[in-house]
Amino acid sequence: MPQLNPEFFVSQLFWLAVFFSFLFIFLWRVSLPRISTVLEKRQNKIDENLATAKELQEQAQKIELSINEKINKAKQETDNLIKISSEKLQENILNELNLLDKELDEKIIISEKEINNNKENQMKNINSEIANITKMTLEKIANIKISTEDLNNAIETTKGNLN
Amino acid sequence: MAAKDSPLKQFEIDPISNIELGGYNISFTNSSFAMLITVLVITLFLTLTVNTRSIIPTRMQLISELMYNFIAQLLSDTVGDNGKKYFPFVFSLFMFVLIGNMVGMIPYQFTFTSHIIVTFALASVVFIGVTILGFINHGIKFFTFFYIPGVPFYMHPLLIPIEVISYLSRPISLSVRLFANMLAGHTLLKVFAGFVVSMPFFTGVFPLAFIVALTGLEILIAFLQAYVFAILTCLYINDAYHLH
Known part of the structure; x- marks a missing residue:
């Protein structure tokens, strides 16, 4: 069994020490820091984005809340305005009618x-008028001239009879 | 069976260039070459794929990040916040074993994790490191790790030696587990490959189909053993922080 032949034990141990030490130091000093930097960078980026997303969401919620508030306020105001103006109108109508x-x-x-x-x-x-008409009629038809006084008297008398 | 056809032939170490240092033979061998390939694959992959450092990852970058997160999750699940310090080590260990196993799955490539001396060295580093860590964290109180509370007093003479032995056998179990899995898997593959050649006519298709299935299983085991090695390391680190 070649494994138990001590001829190359020292050689194997020596090269194992050389190569493994090199590998360990290289990975420790060069490769692993690189990978960990990348991973950290990515994690930071993800955290940052998550934080931004959260912030934006909070802002959006605030904005939504304020919009709702404003809408409610506006609704109340309009209701009030409608109420007031309708009351005013009714009053005006009543006044006008009066x-x-x-x-x-x-x-x-x-x-x-x-x-x-x-x-x-x-x-x-x-x-x-009656006197005038009568006078004119008499003059035209009967050619009778009559004084206004007589005529008035006659009319008064007749009037008294008519009544 | 002739020596050149032995299923264990694949585990033989061939020096590529002979080097000697202070009387010791430190030849650059096929095992060292496999380690070199492993280290190159890991470093190049993890460096090049994350080169752009883009926030939106490319597919390759995503693989690197997945591995990173996989081990980071493992470590935080088992050890908690204390574990962050050991992340580079556990990650290196996991990647080294994982890619070492995977490189071994390439035909004609050497599997350095199939050698007990390599796995035992790795396991010893973990064991010694964790023991030192335990003494740093708890001082002399670390020995209470072997004392199990809530057990009748007359059981302690039995239990304490068992605990000590089980603690001391950690590097052995850790290294033998990986070594034996790799050895068995590759030997099995080689044995069935021998059947493919030696069986008459077209009946060799059946062991070939089995090899295909077994290769899939071996890839799974390659990952699983790396994972087991990493998670046990995490558990040992956790033990060094929380005695019981």
Whole structure:
């Protein structure tokens, strides 16, 4: 069995020591730090990105919250505005209606007065008109000249009979 | 069977160049050559693949990182935070054994891990290192490692020698495990390879198919033994920190 032949024991031990020491020192000083740097760099990058993502998410949540708040506020304001303006409108309508009623009443009263006045005036004038017409008719048809006084008297008398 | 056909012929050491130093024969042999190839493969692979140091790894870089994480995980699982200091050593040991085994799987290549002297040297480094570590951490109290608490007092005269023997046999079990696995696997491959040649007509196909399957198994064992070597080293380091 060649393994138990001590001829090359020293040689094997010597080269094992040389190569393994070289390997150990090379890996320890060169290769492993490189790999660990890369791994660390990657981990840092991942952590950084995760932190940024978390921050952004928090910001987004805050923004969403504030938007919701604003929307609610705006809704309340609009509701209030609608309520106030509708109340105002109702009041205005009532006022306008009242004013209109008053105006109409006044106009009706004035009109009634005017009508009454007109009526009275017409009634006042009617006597003289009647006298004039009668006089003209008599003159044209019967060629009778009559004094205004007589005519008025006659009319008064007739009026009294008519009434 | 003639000596040149022996399945053990593959384990013979042939000097490539004869060197002598202080009366000792330190010839550069096929075993040394296999170690050289192993070290070159490991250093070049781990250096070149991580050369770009890119955050998004290339496939090759990913392999290096996987190996790194594999051993780092192993060490932190078994030893914990104390283990970080020993990461370069355990990683070197794992890679050296793993790639040494793999280089041995290449036909006509020498398997230096199939030599007890090599595995025993590696195991001794681990054993001596761990023992020194135990004394550094616990001083003279390290000897309480052999005292098992919670056992009836009359058992101690029996148990303490057993514990001492089992502790002292650690380098032997560690080295023989690797050596024997490599020796057995390669010998088996060679034996079946002999069948392929010696069997008549085309019946040699059957041992050939078996060799193919066995090669797959051997690659698995090559990895497994490197893993076992590394994990046992981790466990021993852990023992040096936590006595019981």
